[in-house]
Amino acid sequence: xxxxxxxxxxxxxxxxxxxxxxxxxxxxxxxxxxxxxxxxxxxxxxxxxxxxxxxxxxxxxxxxxxxxxxxxxxxxxxxxxxxxxxxxxxxxxxxxxxxxxxxxxxxxxxxxxxxxxxxxxxxxxxxxxxxxxxxxx
Amino acid sequence: xxxxxxxxxxxxxxxxxxxxxxxxxxxxxxxxxxxxxxxxxxxxxxxxxxxxxxxxxxxxxxxxxxxxxxxxxxxxxxxxxxxxxxxxxxxxxxxxxxxxxxxxxxxxxxxxxxxxxxxxxxxxxxxxxxxxxxxxx
DNA sequence: ATAATTTGTAACTATAATGGTTACAAATGA
DNA sequence: TCATTTGTAACCATTATAGTTACAAATTAT
Numbered sequence: 164x165x166x167x168x169x170x171x172x173x174x175x176x177x178x179x180x181x182x183x184x185x186x187x188x189x190x191x192x193x194x195x196x197x198x199x200x201x202x203x204x205x206x207x208x209x210x211x212x213x214x215x216x217x218x219x220x221x222x223x224x225x226x227x228x229x230x231x232x233x234x235x236x237x238x239x240x241x242x243x244x245x246x247x248x249x250x251x252x253x254x255x256x257x258x259x260x261x262x263x264x265x266x267x268x269x270x271x272x273x274x275x276x277x278x279x280x281x282x283x284x285x286x287x288x289x290x291x292x293x294x295x296x297x298x299x300x
Numbered sequence: 301x302x303x304x305x306x307x308x309x310x311x312x313x314x315x316x317x318x319x320x321x322x323x324x325x326x327x328x329x330x331x332x333x334x335x336x337x338x339x340x341x342x343x344x345x346x347x348x349x350x351x352x353x354x355x356x357x358x359x360x361x362x363x364x365x366x367x368x369x370x371x372x373x374x375x376x377x378x379x380x381x382x383x384x385x386x387x388x389x390x391x392x393x394x395x396x397x398x399x400x401x402x403x404x405x406x407x408x409x410x411x412x413x414x415x416x417x418x419x420x421x422x423x424x425x426x427x428x429x430x431x432x433x434x435x436x437x
Numbered sequence: 438a439t440a441a442t443t444t445g446t447a448a449c450t451a452t453a454a455t456g457g458t459t460a461c462a463a464a465t466g467a
Numbered sequence: 468t469c470a471t472t473t474g475t476a477a478c479c480a481t482t483a484t485a486g487t488t489a490c491a492a493a494t495t496a497t
Contacts, residue, residue, distance in 0.1 A: 304454075304455065305456080306455090337457050337458065339457075339458070339459090340456065340457065343456095357464090357465075357466095358463075358464045358465060359463090359464050359465020359466055360465055360466040360467065361465080361466060362465065362466085
């Protein structure tokens with residue numbers, strides 16, 4: 164139940180890009196808003212780009228912009244860009260000689276799967292535009 | 301989005317206790333099923349006891365048992381015993397001189413709160429008895 | 438062309454969380 | 468009185484992450 168900040172940082176960045184749609188923002192500029200190192204930003208952006216959410220241009224006067232309108236970027240898509248590890252962690256080696264240990268894993272997967280699905284559906288109800296409007300209200 | 305195993309281990313333990321309602325189980329016995337060290341079990345059990353889910357008796361022929369019927373232990377209560385850190389991590393120091401950075405935190409809290417609430421409600425739909433029956437089916 | 442800028446990425450460090458382990462006092466029952 | 472078991476502190480190893488430095492490749496501006 165931890166806590167990597169990449170999802171949170173991603174929403175921050177996407178909202179920032181949505182607020183300045185006319186220009187490319189550099190990693191340096193974005194890092195100033197998030198208050199971290201530009202390389203941290205580029206790492207996060209790499210995932211977002213791989214999922215088609217942002218585009219970059221290297222070189223002088225390069226930078227980043229959204230690749231779709233903010234109302235078309237749902238937060239579940241942002242979440243998916245980082246959901247390599249499951250949210251609810253599973254313990255690894257239950258004793259399969261125990262009747263409970265032998266079957267607990269699939270039982271937990273069923274429950275955890277439903278729980279994460281519920282969260283995912285909630286995230287699908289918000290877009291980057293929603294977040295921007297919340298901030299500007 | 302990681303992954304501490306305490307929630308998962310807890311459900312395993314509670315299901316095991318539910319399967320053997322007649323006897324006290326020792327940390328050693330429980331650890332054998334979970335396949336870990338007895339101290340890890342006692343640590344987890346401490347949280348569960350603090351939330352009224354299990355009872356212990358120290359000393360010879362001591363051990364652990366559920367403090368309520370398994371159909372009265374909802375998985376959301378188990379989750380609550382460990383939800384000290386929020387599931388979706390927040391980045392810490394957005395730049396408050398930036399209009400977005402200044403307001404992103406409460407906006408994220410609103411979204412994350414709803415997402416976690418959805419997950420919590422899903423967990424409230426399952427009890428330890430449900431997990432046990434799933435395993436025994 | 439050349440220089441300046443910016444991404445893209447590898448490599449490394451520091452920090453924090455976690456699981457696992459040892460050790461031992463306190464409680465309890467046989 | 469002794470054996471057993473919880474309760475807990477202390478420590479170590481591992482892992483994930485954020486942050487940092489460094490530099491090649493790409494691109495634009497002059």
